Amino acid sequence: MLVSTPTIKTTVLILTTDSECALFVNKLKLFEIQFVFPFFVYFLLIMGDFNSFDEDTLPDDAWKDSFDKLLEEKAALREMNLLKRDVHASFNLNSSYENSCFDITTALSEKQFKEQHMPTTPSSNVLQFGKSHLHKDKIEKTIDSVSTPSRGDVFKNPFKCALSPIGNWDSPNQKRRENSVESISFDVASSYKNDLHPSLAENVVSLQKKSSNNKLQLGSPLSLVLQNKNVNRALKNVCFDSNIVTRGSRNSPSISSQIMNKGITLQPGKWRKSLNTWRRTQSLPSGNPTKLNGDYESERKVSLTVAAHRKSISCRKHSSSEPTKTNFKRQLLGRCNQSHVLRFESAYSDPYLECCEKIGEGAFGEVFLYKSPTQKEADNVVLKIIPIEGLQLVNGEIQKTYEQILQEVVISMELCALGHENRGISFANGFVNIQAVKCVKGHYPAHLQKLWEEYDDRKESENDHPQCFMSDQIYVVLEMAFSGKDMEKFIFKNAEQSYYALQQIVFALAVGEMVYEFEHRDLHWGNILIATTNEKYICYKLKNQVISLPTKGVKATVIDYTLSRITYGDCCYYNDLSLDKDLFAATGDYQFDIYRMMRDILNDKWETFEPKTNVFWISYIISKLLNNVKYKNNRTKLHLEYIKKLRTLESTILSYKSCMDFAMNLIMDI
Numbered sequence: 001m002l003v004s005t006p007t008i009k010t011t012v013l014i015l016t017t018d019s020e021c022a023l024f025v026n027k028l029k030l031f032e033i034q035f036v037f038p039f040f041v042y043f044l045l046i047m048g049d050f051n052s053f054d055e056d057t058l059p060d061d062a063w064k065d066s067f068d069k070l071l072e073e074k075a076a077l078r079e080m081n082l083l084k085r086d087v088h089a090s091f092n093l094n095s096s097y098e099n100s101c102f103d104i105t106t107a108l109s110e111k112q113f114k115e116q117h118m119p120t121t122p123s124s125n126v127l128q129f130g131k132s133h134l135h136k137d138k139i140e141k142t143i144d145s146v147s148t149p150s151r152g153d154v155f156k157n158p159f160k161c162a163l164s165p166i167g168n169w170d171s172p173n174q175k176r177r178e179n180s181v182e183s184i185s186f187d188v189a190s191s192y193k194n195d196l197h198p199s200l201a202e203n204v205v206s207l208q209k210k211s212s213n214n215k216l217q218l219g220s221p222l223s224l225v226l227q228n229k230n231v232n233r234a235l236k237n238v239c240f241d242s243n244i245v246t247r248g249s250r251n252s253p254s255i256s257s258q259i260m261n262k263g264i265t266l267q268p269g270k271w272r273k274s275l276n277t278w279r280r281t282q283s284l285p286s287g288n289p290t291k292l293n294g295d296y297e298s299e300r301k302v303s304l305t306v307a308a309h310r311k312s313i314s315c316r317k318h319s320s321s322e323p324t325k326t327n328f329k330r331q332l333l334g335r336c337n338q339s340h341v342l343r344f345e346s347a348y349s350d351p352y353l354e355c356c357e358k359i360g361e362g363a364f365g366e367v368f369l370y371k372s373p374t375q376k377e378a379d380n381v382v383l384k385i386i387p388i389e390g391l392q393l394v395n396g397e398i399q400k401t402y403e404q405i406l407q408e409v410v411i412s413m414e415l416c417a418l419g420h421e422n423r424g425i426s427f428a429n430g431f432v433n434i435q436a437v438k439c440v441k442g443h444y445p446a447h448l449q450k451l452w453e454e455y456d457d458r459k460e461s462e463n464d465h466p467q468c469f470m471s472d473q474i475y476v477v478l479e480m481a482f483s484g485k486d487m488e489k490f491i492f493k494n495a496e497q498s499y500y501a502l503q504q505i506v507f508a509l510a511v512g513e514m515v516y517e518f519e520h521r522d523l524h525w526g527n528i529l530i531a532t533t534n535e536k537y538i539c540y541k542l543k544n545q546v547i548s549l550p551t552k553g554v555k556a557t558v559i560d561y562t563l564s565r566i567t568y569g570d571c572c573y574y575n576d577l578s579l580d581k582d583l584f585a586a587t588g589d590y591q592f593d594i595y596r597m598m599r600d601i602l603n604d605k606w607e608t609f610e611p612k613t614n615v616f617w618i619s620y621i622i623s624k625l626l627n628n629v630k631y632k633n634n635r636t637k638l639h640l641e642y643i644k645k646l647r648t649l650e651s652t653i654l655s656y657k658s659c660m661d662f663a664m665n666l667i668m669d670i
């Protein structure tokens with residue numbers, strides 16, 4: 001192999017710094033360094049002219065190609081004036097052009113882009129972006145085809161440099177790289193970098209101020225560039241101004257669309273708390289708790305007012321049983337077997353509460369387990385305590401009204417009654433067993449507050465401390481049977497076990513559909529509880545047909561009917577989500593697609609019975625069973641066999657009209 005002398009000399013010099021050495025070694029691997037290096041040493045010894053190395057050498061960074069320079073640091077970009085331009089060139093080490101989402105046939109050069117989209121005079125429909133003014137609608141249309149402005153030579157041969165071992169850059173995707181942008185840029189209505197949410201601040205690699213007096217001011221729009229590798233993390237907690245501009249998010253089209261749609265990335269599973277956290281960051285920019293984001297705050301007030309008056313029960317006209325405002329309370333007390341609201345302490349004595357421990361929490365309630373001194377599991381009771389009718393926000397949520405809690409109570413009790421085997425032509429276990437409902441009033445008991453604090457110490461509660469409740473606070477307490485662990489945390493033995501747990505859910509929903517036109521509408525894996533059982537079979541009766549389903553050692557129970565719908569008597573009990581815009585903007589899991597799928601199929605009319613929504617949730621559960629739940633034995637033949645079955649279901653599930661339809665199909669296989 002022939003190597004020119006200047007190359008050899010420069011090579012020896014470069015190897016004097018660690019970082020350069022590492023990069024260089026990578027490149028030299030292509031030349032079989034193990035062969036070349038001894039040859040260098042031998043050759044230099046023969047030359048015997050070490051002093052001449054200082055003369056006649058190339059500059060220190062001669063080995064760097066134009067891409068290396070881009071990767072290095074901001075200075076290089078600034079030197080090229082890229083940071084000040086409309087689109088920020090990438091210096092994200094982790095990205096690769098193969099991931100690019102660009103359609104190269106429609107990609108525009110910077111010049112073309114400016115010609116087509118820059119108006120001569122700014123108008124109200126123009127978004128500020130760097131120094132340019134761009135029409136919003138046009139940006140949205142061309143979002144995936146924005147070019148990175150570049151000096152032509154940078155991308156013609158991205159590895160061009162004096163010492164580059166890659167000589168002939170001829171990639172079929174070269175053009176893509178020309179057009180790729182690996183950063184996201186947008187405006188935020190916040191101020192200093194330090195005032196941003198920490199997770200965003202640490203990702204800010206460029207900050208362009210727009211204020212006239214050269215000082216960053218609160219509320220002044222900033223243009224930020226985030227490194228793509230960190231964008232997802234940053235987006236999780238960050239609130240964006242409504243006039244966010246994003247350009248060429250190439251690694252993840254979904255990130256781009258999240259921003260364009262004012263998308264919200266929520267934690268999968270119990271989404272309410274994560275949504276509330278997001279809402280809080282919207283209304284209180286970190287670092288400046290006194291200043292509210294005006295627009296968002298007024299929007300939020302409207303949505304809270306709407307939530308307070310959200311209809312949950314609607315009855316056929318002229319129905320004698322039509323509930324009115326005045327009798328929701330009476331109906332609730334009827335369900336509680338009470339003539340009036342009880343004092344908390346008379347419904348639950350101190351010795352009773354001393355046998356409790358906190359086991360869970362949701363946005364609407366704290367959940368405690370009463371452990372019976374009899375030590376019999378059947379005597380244990382789960383208490384879900386839900387504050388109602390108060391004016392103060394609890395856990396970021398407006399408290400449910402009598403009407404709204406009545407919806408949950410009626411659904412819970414009626415579905416629970418489906419488990420009684422002597423009832424009519426259908427029955428199903430699988431809905432949480434409601435033992436009693438109580439309506440109580442008063443301060444939150446001191447002992448429960450202590451349990452809340454202990455839980456907070458152990459697991460960090462996301463809820464508000466219950467000391468916030470006054471003596472006139474009303475609560476509904478659902479007393480239920482203990483039903484196991486959230487599916488999210490449960491460890492299945494293998495996929496055979498999870499496959500039969502899935503079947504249990506399908507049959508329960510099928511019976512619910514048949515008897516009550518039931519749709520769960522929020523069946524994420526935090527709302528399915530799994531317990532181990534010694535029973536070999538669980539029985540269901542569907543259209544007069546009794547089905548014995550093997551348990552394979554587990555029992556699945558569906559909980560939390562906050563969003564559910566049933567038809568009972570002449571009334572429909574449901575939750576009108578049509579004004580809950582934030583939920584439909586959420587991303588971060590297939591779960592959040594399901595809310596949009598439901599809204600679409602229901603035409604945003606939440607009173608309507610459409611059992612396909614249950615099928616959507618089953619499809620979500622199948623995907624969780626395949627991709628997310630934990631398995632103890634995941635290498636056995638049996639496990640793989642059932643994974644295959646689940647995959648088959650995954651590909652066919654959305655063709656069913658309802659769980660009833662699906663269950664009928666499963667019966668043939670049993």
Ligand SMILES: Nc1ncnc2c1ncn2[C@@H]1O[C@H](COP(=O)(O)OP(=O)(O)OP(=O)(O)O)[C@@H](O)[C@H]1O
Nearest residue numbers: 360361362363364365367382480481482483484560
């Ligand atoms: N019957 C039960 N057996 C065992 N654990 C339960 C039971 N009911 C509730 N839990 C636990 O309490 C948690 C909260 O309950 P639940 O989902 O009913 O509350 P929520 O306020 O309606 O929640 P969300 O925030 O989803 O609206 C559950 O995730 C579960 O861990």
